[in-house]
Amino acid sequence: MPKEPAERVTKVIDDPATPLWRGTIALRIVTFLFAAANVIANQSGYIRPELAWTTLGVMALWSVFTSRAYSSTWGRRWPLVLVDLALTCGLMSLSPLIMSDHQLLTLNVPLITTIWACVPAVALGALGGPAAGFAGGLTVGLSTYLSKGVPSLDLLRDVVLLAGAGMVVGMASATARRSAVLLAQALRAEAATAERERLARSIHDSVLQVLARVRKRGMEVGGEAAELAKLAGEQEVALRNLVAAAPTDSTVDGEIDLRPGLQLLATPRIQVSTPATQVMFAANAAGELTSLVREALSNVDKHAGEDARAWVLLEDLGEEIVLSVRDDGPGIPEGRIASAAAEGRMGIEKSIKGRVESLGGTLELQTGPGEGTEWEVRVFRKGAAR
Incomplete structure (x- = not known):
């Protein structure tokens, strides 16, 4: 049987960087074998060969432990990876005690840890992204310089390779995590759309047909x-809009699509126009904007007359959202808003102006006798320059 969307979402977001951690484990095993071959080949020139074999034994035990740890989520944590970096640099610092001066100055004789030392930089990249991988590579490179004691072109090349490898793995890790989040969102949208289509078919075959029949027979x-x-017709339109509205989507940053909440406000007297693409906005701000529009439409229903029509327009300008509510009613008489506030009627002051102020946006009112009323709200996205 095919997997349900929810099961696929759980599998996707579990650990998107798992392939990179498996590569880290493989790299640790291969580089340890190279380090062991290095000790065997150069032990005759070591001044303390017993310390070299002890160091190799510690490397072997640590390779086994980290291989098991990095293969599970419990080991992919900052404390263990930082300990891995510190232990690797510590073992590398034993090289001057193990190797002779001639070996330290000879370019073709590597340090005791040799390329085994590159693994922490890769692990940091897999865990923390390109910046962490780059910093890990520089740290291992600095430890190499302190152990060698003599700068050289080969040493500089090793530092560049270490930092570059950590950064590349970090970029791959960050990309994998972003892709997993996007895939999870797509799967949630797929599941929501499938459920909405199922409900739409059920509603169309029952409730909508009954409302249409009541409207026709009543007329x-x-x-x-x-x-x-007339009431049945209004409810029919509202229910059709509810079924046809785009499903609400959200992101890990707490943003949702602003369109569905506004589309549900459409009636035979209220026309709602939104962009064809998603208008992502902070969830709390989107709720406040929807409530603001609902309050403005409520005022149209109360004060503009039974035959008044209203139009809601949503525009996405990139850094800011523009929301307009216009009606063709008689307009607001001059001084009416101030007098309503003095009488304690705070609908406009609190529900409209207050919400715009809390969101840090701007509000513009255009009205006049016989000219209708238009509210225009501008709200900047988080982090956008005002």
């Missing part, structure tokens, strides 16, 4: 039945 009968038919 034919007339009288009070016509009023019921």
